[in-house]
Amino acid sequence: MPKEVTDVICPFCGTLCDDLIITVSDDNKTILGVKNACAIGAEKFNHQRLPGRVKRPRMRQADGTYKEITYDEAIDWTAKMLVKSRKTLMYGWASTSCQAMSIGHEIAEKVGGIVDNCATVCHGSSLIAIEDVGVPSCTLGEIKNRADCVIFWGCNPAHAHPRHMSRYSIFPRGFFTVKGHKGRKIYAVDCRYTDTAKCADEFIQVQQGFDYELLNAFRTAVRGDALPDTVGGVPKEKIYEIAEAFKTARFGIIFFGMGLTHTMGRNHNIDIAINLTRDMNEYTKFAIMAMRGHWNVTGSGQVLGWQYGFPYAVDLSRRDQARHQTGETTSVDLLNRSEVEACFYIATDPGAHFPVDAMISSSRKPTVTIDPHINCTTEISDIHIPVAMVGVETGGCAYRMDNVPIETRKVVEPPEGMLTDEELLTKINKRVDELMAKGGA
Ligand code: SF4
Structure with missing residues (x-):
């Protein structure tokens, strides 16, 4: 018998509506219906059963096609890229949970990355x-x-x-x-x-x-x-x-x-x-x-602000201090000046939002994109790692546009064997530790 899950939070825009009713199959694997959401919110839940959804990491081959690889291989490649690069742009975060962000920031501190979120091109x-x-x-x-x-x-x-x-x-x-x-x-x-x-x-x-x-x-x-x-x-x-x-x-x-x-x-x-x-x-x-756009872009500003004192474009490449300067540590400017050595994108799609020149610059660098679905950015990345949809297949904390924290809910199980952002980042963090203990990638 299908069942209804009530009081579901919509993980699409900064309004974070909290009154959705989702009908799920009796095995808890498929979303069958969405009530109360607007058209774009409903579409996000419907994407859970998108035909042809990518369920395993993919690595780009020399001829431009993608080959399926294991999560362990993707994690190893990503950790090596992060450890090797002297300055990695770690951009996105607006569509994941605050818990995942804090693990990502820990990695950035270790590898000297620059953490930036979608505010860099909106608020x-x-x-x-x-x-x-x-x-x-x-x-x-x-x-x-x-x-x-x-x-x-x-x-x-x-x-x-x-x-x-x-x-x-x-x-x-x-x-x-x-x-x-x-x-x-x-x-x-x-x-x-x-x-x-x-x-x-x-x-x-x-x-x-x-x-x-x-x-x-x-x-x-x-x-x-x-x-x-x-x-x-x-x-x-x-x-x-x-x-x-x-x-x-x-x-x-x-x-x-x-x-x-x-x-x-x-x-x-x-x-x-x-x-x-x-x-x-x-x-x-x-x-x-x-009017904040992405559903948890406010949360990214909150977590970065709490941890480093700046809500976006935080440069941790000096390891012992956090720096922020609009025009200098902001993603588009860094890419336009080709100042980063690698790109790590998570929970957003800069390929759809950044100026073309910035994305051309990005496409020339080792790039990993973590996203539940194929998007413009995954197609110019060396590795695409699919993850469970936060707010649909796993829960986590998000901040509404008025800075009110709300706990999003897990509604259905993710595809078998698929990692959540938190699980994936924890594994990458662990692999980074191992590589750094050995003296590098
Ligand atoms: S997309 Fe925004 S307005 Fe529409 S249901 Fe989701 S949170 Fe509400």
């Missing part, structure tokens, strides 16, 4: 701004229960975090928000009319690249100071009107995405958005939150 600039000026934030639960003024700035949760709006930010009824959507005023600020903008009460179209100026104008308007006729394509009357609406809200929240972090101004855009939030707290309660 790294937010983290720089937060280091500079702090962040008045809150939890998603507080937003559901209290927020009556919700601003989406440069983000499109309708596509990237599909249930965010129904669980937390627009539609749900909360303790002090009993009218749900009707009791909230929703603003969308973007340079284009997105599907999220369609759900908003007010769409503010900012001229591309003028987010900083518009945020500054809101700060000016909140103080009641003079503005030019238009700022970033928005008439001053509109800016004054919205600033007044922000001031009279009971609880406001600014959600921001890569439309702010990766447009002109970058970390300064976030810096000034945080300062606008601070200003608003002179009048009412306001908070700000980054």
Whole structure:
């Protein structure tokens, strides 16, 4: 008899929905159905039974084809690569558990690697701004229960975090928000009319690249100071009107995405958005939150921050100290300068996200990719090691976008003989120890 597993956490996006119901076969090996998830979340669970799923490590041959090898062979090759290389880029981590990350960091300390996560190409600039000026934030639960003024700035949760709006930010009824959507005023600020903008009460179209100026104008308007006729394509009357609406809200929240972090101004855009939030707290309660993408990219920042004091791009190549400098220890810059000797990718797909030049540079180095499935990066790697899907075939801790830690659940058994990230990294760590005790690879 198939059975239902309830209260399952979705390991896809930073919303980490925790109300999924998964139907599994009676032998606990196959997912038969997914309830409550959005389309992209459901698809992740459905990939568990993907036809042709790779179940054993593969090594690339001279003619470009791949040959199946054993886990022991893959572990030995990976450990030798890590020990031989003076500087290995160890990138990814955003789709695995915090427990696996800590083992990976231990390896990086031993071999002098550089540990970086997906923030390097998404919310790294937010983290720089937060280091500079702090962040008045809150939890998603507080937003559901209290927020009556919700601003989406440069983000499109309708596509990237599909249930965010129904669980937390627009539609749900909360303790002090009993009218749900009707009791909230929703603003969308973007340079284009997105599907999220369609759900908003007010769409503010900012001229591309003028987010900083518009945020500054809101700060000016909140103080009641003079503005030019238009700022970033928005008439001053509109800016004054919205600033007044922000001031009279009971609880406001600014959600921001890569439309702010990766447009002109970058970390300064976030810096000034945080300062606008601070200003608003002179009048009412306001908070700000980054719309983190990968489901545990926040966790990677938490673990790295706790261990080394920097949330991404941590250079451990000097062994006795951790260094971080955006532009210097960040993955794309390292690859563009061909400054690393090997690449170790886990739980993400830089081949799908990094600039072409960086990936061409990467493809010329010894590369290992650890991922449950074939992706763009596995196909330019010397070795692809498949692992169990975290949050589906094994559990582990993850941090939601509001920095709340949540324990993900194992729903089904992984394919027979397949290792989890934690098991694989533990074995690589042990083999690294053996090789180093012998004096090298
Ligand atoms: S919104 Fe995100 S966490 Fe929730 S079900 Fe969809 S993909 Fe999963």
